Amino acid sequence: MRSKNRPVGQKTSSFIEEARRRQIIEAAIEVIARSGYPGASLAKVAAHAKISKSIISYHFSGKDELLEETVHQIYEDIWASIGPRFRAERTAAGQLRAFIEAEFAYLEKNRARLLTVGHILMNHRDRRGRLALHEESERQTLQMLGGILLQGQKAGEFRDFAVLPMATTLVHSINGALGHWAANPELSLTDYARELVTIFDLATRKQPAPRTRRG
Template sequence: MHTEPDAAGSFIEQARRAQIVQSTIEVLAEQGYGAASFARIAQRASISPGLITYHFQTKDALISAVLATVEGRLDAAMANPEGEEPESYPAALEGMLRRFAEHCRTHGGEISAMTAIRREVQGEAVRQAVARTDRRGSAELVAFIREGQEHGQFRAVDPALYATVLMSAMGEFPRFRADDVEEQRRVAADWVSLFVNAISTTAGPGEDTDPADPTWSAP
């Protein structure tokens, strides 16, 4: 099979950029944002620092690429599996949060890198990218909650408030790391249940629908 030089060059450049991004993720996850210098990233990738600047002229450009990569993978992981349609809005929320928690467990390094960027970022371009992502995520979540409320499946809570609290909790969730897989999954199940039951009009397992009901009693 004949490959055109431009196509080959493009493929090689894309592969090199992907290698640099992945090495940056690993350095961020292990050593933090402050330690993610071109020198350390180059050492991890077994390349020269000059090769990084060839593909990413500034650290902001590299960090923006890392953020886009990690967030893209997370978005894909949280999406409904192809051909699967949740039976209700609470089920859709549960599935999304369950997949988020599982991705955090299996891709902890990526999540740690994203968290480090969001907490310690200094460049204006990256700050704006983070802000855009947050606005988009919040708008999508608010629209989803409103749809669920219109169908009578979500409680009449303020959608923006719920979205803000949930997104904040998603940012903190990766800190809840247990010693073994089963414990991690138990914590994840409790976390997911907490947010689904908080907004669903149907009670969760073993719960009554209305705490104001005189027959209700706390466990």
């Protein structure tokens, strides 16, 4: 949803407006990564971006929209990095490996984005008090990873298992690894990615049928 303060009848944003929105979102990412969710005031974001608060109000209807758009922009940036490698894979196992390795590689170089999306997802509530952004994020990730797992089963790559529990375990393993690294940045996120790929390769792969002994 775009700000209601924009001129009526303006159907598309100009290049300058989009650049300004991106500038504001980048400032929000840096402020939240440094100060956490409680520090995500529009005044602090404006000061960091070296603009007036009224400029933020022109481009965003309020703090809620800014935070929501910040999360969406971070996910778009992550997928822009992951997408080419993911789409190049022709097997479910390859897609699973590409997703984990490419996501971790991107976030290792963009720690502020990981911190910011974590702060927002775990704290921002909608008018009904729900962690709606967190719920939406988890639902979409489960749907995507569940689709890969199901595809692997149908193709005969993966063994029979309950897809939802496996996808849920994978999602929480990824989030747990990222959360631990966020708190301990001296550790290698590459090591986490490698071990997760190995764990879920072993957990999903189809075992060869046992040989029957000849009498």
